Structures are given as C-alpha cells and as structure tokens.
Amino acid sequence: MDRVKKTKIKATPRMSRVTIIDVAEQAGVHWSTVSRALNPAKRHLISPEMIxxxxxxxxxxxxxxxxxASALRTQKTRTIGVIVSNLGDPIHPPIVxxxxxRLGEIGYVVFVxxxxNDSMREAALIDRxxxxxxxxxxxxxxxLKDPLVDKCLLAGVPTVAVFRDPERPEIPSVRVDDAEAMARAVRHLVELGHRKIAHVGGPQNLSTGRNRYRGFRKACKTAFGADSEVIAKFGKAFTVDEGHSACGELLDQHRAITAIVAGNDMLAIGCLSAINHRGIKCPGDISLIGMNDMLFMDxxxxxxxxxxxxxxxxGLQAANLLIDMIDGKKIEKGRHILASNLIIRSSASKPN
Amino acid sequence: MDRVKKTKIKATPRMSRVTIIDVAEQAGVHWSTVSRALNPAKRHLISPEMIxxxxxxxxxxxxxxxxxASALRTQKTRTIGVIVSNLGDPIHPPIVxxxxxRLGEIGYVVFVxxxxNDSMREAALIDRxxxxxxxxxxxxxxxLKDPLVDKCLLAGVPTVAVFRDPERPEIPSVRVDDAEAMARAVRHLVELGHRKIAHVGGPQNLSTGRNRYRGFRKACKTAFGADSEVIAKFGKAFTVDEGHSACGELLDQHRAITAIVAGNDMLAIGCLSAINHRGIKCPGDISLIGMNDMLFMDxxxxxxxxxxxxxxxxGLQAANLLIDMIDGKKIEKGRHILASNLIIRSSASKPN
Structure with a gap:
C-alpha cells in the first residue's frame, strides 16, 4: 500500500510537492506514524519525542x-456545498x-x-x-415537496434546507416564520388605520411565497372578517421587475387600496418604482411594507x-445543524423557525 | 493497482457507491477502458460499440x-478557489x-x-x-505588492487577481481603470461648475484606494493648476461607517467644498448619511459622485x-484567463483593464 502510493505520487507533476512519504523518510519512521502525529485525534498514540x-x-x-490524500484516508473531504438561486440577490450573501x-472556523471550505431557480441546474449542481x-x-x-430532496437522501449526503423549506420531514430546515412576518405587517397597517390592504407576493411553489401569502390572508380575514375580499397579485419570481409589473396591475385594477404588503424587499422596490411611475405618493397615497430588511433598505x-x-x-444555525449531522450527532429533524422583527421606517403611515 | 483500489473502495462506507470497477466488471472490460469511454478527450480511442x-x-x-478518484488519475480536481474580502459587500457577489x-459551464465547481482583508485569514484560506x-x-x-502572491506562485497554482491589482508582473490582473474613473467624476463636477472638490477615499495600501486617489488628484491639478490644494480624507476600509466618519471630518474642516468624489459607493452612502446628519442638502449644498454603481444605487x-x-x-474575464492558464495556453500576464462609465443620476448638480 505504502509502496503503491509512493510510486503514484512520484509519477505525477502536481504530487511532486513534498509528501507524507518524504517526511517519513527524513524522520526515519513509517508514513502511518507521521499521519498519526499530524492527526490531533490520534496524536496521543505516539511519544512526545517522536511528535x-x-x-x-x-x-x-x-x-x-x-x-x-487525507480524504482517501478519512473519507471526509472537509468540503460542503451551498446552493443559492442567485448570489446577486442581496438576501443570499449574508447567509452564505x-x-x-462558521465552517471555516473548523477547517471546512465551502463550494457555492x-x-x-432552474431545476435542471439545481440537479446538475447537486450531482457535481x-x-x-x-x-x-x-x-x-x-x-415545496422538491423531488431533488430525494437525490440528496439517496446519495446519503447530510443535507440542511435553509431559508426555503421543502417541507420534507427527512431533512431539517432553518427558516423564519414567514406567515407570522406577513401577519405582523398587516397588523401594523391595520393599527395605522388602513382598511384596503393588498399583497404583492412571490411564487406559490416556494414555501416563502406560499407561507407569506397565507399569513397575509389569515391576518386580513382576522382584521376584516371571514367574508372580506383578499386582494393579491403574484410575481413569477422575487425580483424588482416582477414586483413592478404585479404592483402596476394591482394599482390599475384596485384603485381603493391604501397599502401594500410585499412578499419581500425586491418586490417592494419594484412596487416603489411602479408607484413612482404613476405619480402616486408613498406613503402619502399608498403605504408599503417589505420583508427581509436587505442592505440599503434604510x-x-x-x-x-x-x-x-x-x-x-x-446561516449559522444551518451550518451548526450540518456539522452535527456530519459528526453523526442526533439532531432535531423538523423545522427550526426564527422570528422576524418589524423595522419601522418611513414607507408606511396613516392613510390619507 | 486495480486490485488495491478495489479493496480500498470496498472497505469504506462512502466508497460503497458503484465504482468504475463495478462498471468494468459488468461490461467485461478493464477499468481503464471505462475511464477512456467516459473521457470526452479520449473517447475516440475506442470503438462506438464498446462506448x-x-x-x-x-x-x-x-x-x-x-x-x-478522477482527480488522482487526471491530476485535475476541476475546482477553483475564489477569495473575496466580504460577500456582504455588494460589489463582490456579481463578480463571484x-x-x-463561466466555470460551471465547463464542469468546474467553485470554492468561495x-x-x-485580514492577511492571516487570507493566508490560511489560500493554504486550505x-x-x-x-x-x-x-x-x-x-x-499592493502583496507577499501572498508568492505563496500562490510557490505552490504553482494558476492565479488571477481580480478587482484589486497587486501590481506583480508574475500574475495577470483584471480590473477597471480606477484612476481614469475618478478623473472622469472630477471632470463632470468641473463641467457643472464646481471649484472646491474633495475626495473621500479608501485604504492607500490597495490598488483601488491608491489609484482612485491618484486619478482624483491628477484631475484636480489639471483643472485647478499644479499648485492647487488637494483635499482628501481616507477611510480605513471601503465601508459605510468609514465613509460617514471621513466625510464628517471633511465637512467640519473644509466648509468651502461644494462637491465630493467618493472612492466607492459604500463610502458614498456613508457620506450621504454624514451630510443628512448635519442637515446639509445633497445635491443642493454638496454634490456627490460614487464609484461602482452597486445594486440599488438608483x-x-x-x-x-x-x-x-x-x-x-x-468576473467573466478573470474566469476566462484562469481557464486558459489551467489549460496551459499562453496568456497575457499584464493588466487587463476595463473602462467605467459615468452614470448620471441626481446626487450631483450645479453648485448653488
């Protein structure tokens, strides 16, 4: 084994760097002794002088x-993969x-x-x-119910869902309480005196899109009665452009609304642009509340x-869960749900 | 070799997946034939029926x-490492x-x-x-003149500098013309009628910080004469907080200035906050020009x-250069310099 490895190492250019074999030869010991000396978990097996x-x-x-080489010995590569829809969306970089x-602290390196949101690209990336x-x-x-979860389970790779929840009990997820966040936004507008509140939401095949809409709807029914009309438009994605067009339709079709709860800040920025485009004033004519509190929203x-x-x-909770799973510790498989807080700035005020 | 590998693979849980050896046994061929069949570059060596x-x-x-396993055969891991100061700074995510x-298109995966900007962390990350x-x-x-370049050169790893230029001829760099960008900003303000223009710059040990200051200074000398005073304050980092404090000092000490060229948009946002904090109007009292055109600057x-x-x-040019270096192609080692364009919005106007 020792001999085979050595031959292989010498035969190739990248491996022409100093190897464990070279260290072993210099020290006059077997390479496995060097390996032990370098492994904090096994160091106690050899003498301090030898170390x-x-x-x-x-x-x-x-x-x-x-x-x-270490990976072939330990069967751990100390690498993990992080998959996001788009690093250019400011919600993702702070999570990554x-x-x-967190993982860097314990010597891991991170693929991104x-x-x-293209399922083919997601599948290809998971494969890679x-x-x-x-x-x-x-x-x-x-x-929601993403079949790509099966791909990860089948491969036996510890997997944590973050931000979006596939709602698959087999893997843990870390996210915010999306429904309660939207309900809180609605309650704030109701407290300000608004009675005609609309939602500009995101895709309904994502937990974020669906749960936020559900939270919005439930809070409106609570405030205005079970028979009250629920006004909502949905973007095909959580983007500024989709927010702009959904909000445009909303403003054209529902002239009585005085407030909008957007499914996230990207949609909210799109709403602001549609509002400005029509010469309407925010918050004077239309109040607006976003979600996420991305960089520069102040x-x-x-x-x-x-x-x-x-x-x-x-990000930290997802990393900690994953570390425990990799280390074979027992973890809570369900949902790990964090709270969102209302940040009051200037885009929502009393209705005129 | 074949036998050793097989034994090793069978002995460990991660490797208990289907291996190239299993495929070879099923097909009744040597594993190296399977390897060739799966390698687009060598596939022509075997018959279509065999493939x-x-x-x-x-x-x-x-x-x-x-x-x-493929890496041990080909000596290529098809991974590359990208090092940024902070993914949370909106200039970096679009580059990454x-x-x-670009690298995903050709089957690479990317560590981030x-x-x-901590040299110890940089060294540790390069090592990892x-x-x-x-x-x-x-x-x-x-x-500038970063000794960490030597670490990369010594390890023989193809390396490209992006955004910041260490000004080391041994490696290629891809960046914008920082000096000309600042000069363009100064010329725009001069054209608007400003005569007292100051700079809120970044760290002078970075090419970005130093070249932008140099470009600012040169353009001021050209506009106002070689003996004219050059007014500048520098942040310890390209951050909103540093922009806020540097701009605060500037406004307190130089009451005659009518315009500021900030070293980047983060510093500019900090300047805006210092300007607002003092009840001064932008652009009415002070015009402001930033650099980079980050997301949401509109x-x-x-x-x-x-x-x-x-x-x-x-990002694309840096990736292309690196791909060529990895493939052993001859590349231009010098600086690859792209132009910046002035985006006129509302923060700079004629002086009062």
Missing part, C-alpha cells in the same frame, strides 16, 4: 497535508457568509453555486457537489418599513 | 464519476456569480471564502484551497450619480 522529531521534519521540508465563517465528495449540503433553493426613498430577517443567524 | 456497451452498464448501475457561471488541490485561484483581496435618496464598474465582465 517533536516529526514536527521538525514537517517544518524543514515545508510539508502541507494534502486534502485529497455566515455559513463560510447559483441555479436561478456530490461527485466532488462533499461532506454535506446546505440548500437555499428547494421548492437608504432607499422612502426608507422602507420592513420585516427584518436574521440572515446571519439562519 | 455503447459501457454506457449501458453505467446507466444500469447508476454509476457517477467520483471526482476524487460571473466566475461561477471571505477574509475581511491549495491543500484541497484547486486547479486555480481567483483573488479579489490582494494588497433607489437611494438622492439617486446616486456614480461610475459604473462592469462587475460581471470582470
């Missing part, structure tokens, strides 16, 4: 442990950042891939990550009242 | 190529996104790491990426006049 001798050789030769911070031997996956793109005009999503906390 | 027979076995067994899009066997690195964090108040950085193009 010192090997350390000196490691330093002298400038040996760096090779992750590929938190995951990388974008899918634009699995084929790279990732120890786990954190997925922010699962749709600097837009008018500063956006929105529901704050604790993005960093979502 | 068909092997493909059928691959499908029947559900074999997926294992990247680690473009790199992932954040360093907060190299130890993972990345085929190349794209680094957006190099400081939605802030007042909509920010800024120099547009073609972030996606930077």
């Amino acid at each position: 010192e001798r090997i350390s000196a050789c490691v330093k002298r030769l400038g040996y760096r442990q090779n992750a590929m 950042r938190a995951i990388e911070d 891939g974008n899918t634009d 990550f699995i084929s790279q031997g990732v120890d786990g996956l954190i997925v922010a793109t699962f749709k 600097a837009v005009y008018p500063p956006l009242t929105t529901m704050h999503t604790p993005s960093r906390e979502l | 068909e027979r092997i493909s059928a076995c691959v499908k029947r067994l559900g074999y997926r190529q294992n990247a680690m 996104r473009a790199i992932e899009d 790491g954040n360093t907060d 990426f190299i130890s993972q066997g990345v085929d190349g690195l794209i680094v957006a964090t190099f400081k 939605a802030v108040y007042p909509p920010l006049t800024t120099m547009h950085t073609p972030s996606r193009e930077l």
